Amino acid sequence: MELVKTDARSRVVLPGHSDEMFLMRENPDGSILLEPAVVVSTSQLEYDQNPELRRLLTEAAEAPTVERTRRKRAR
Numbered sequence: 001m002e003l004v005k006t007d008a009r010s011r012v013v014l015p016g017h018s019d020e021m022f023l024m025r026e027n028p029d030g031s032i033l034l035e036p037a038v039v040v041s042t043s044q045l046e047y048d049q050n051p052e053l054r055r056l057l058t059e060a061a062e063a064p065t066v067e068r069t070r071r072k073r074a075r
Contacts, residue, residue, distance in 0.1 A: 004012045014020075014034075022034040040048070047053055060066070 002015070004014070006012050021037045021039055023037045025033045025035070027033060047057070
């Protein structure tokens, strides 16, 4: 077990869990539960759940009229 302290803005550092998302629930007894979370956009969820949409978008992307101009990003 590890003792953590919130800062003036109610933030806490979770060692070993950088750049991760969690769902937080405060239980009636005052304990706090953090559950790992994966967040996706509504558009991504629709794409993932709709085979017909995936098929249409794949066909559109493979159409000979589609051009992709690739630009190098400035560093």
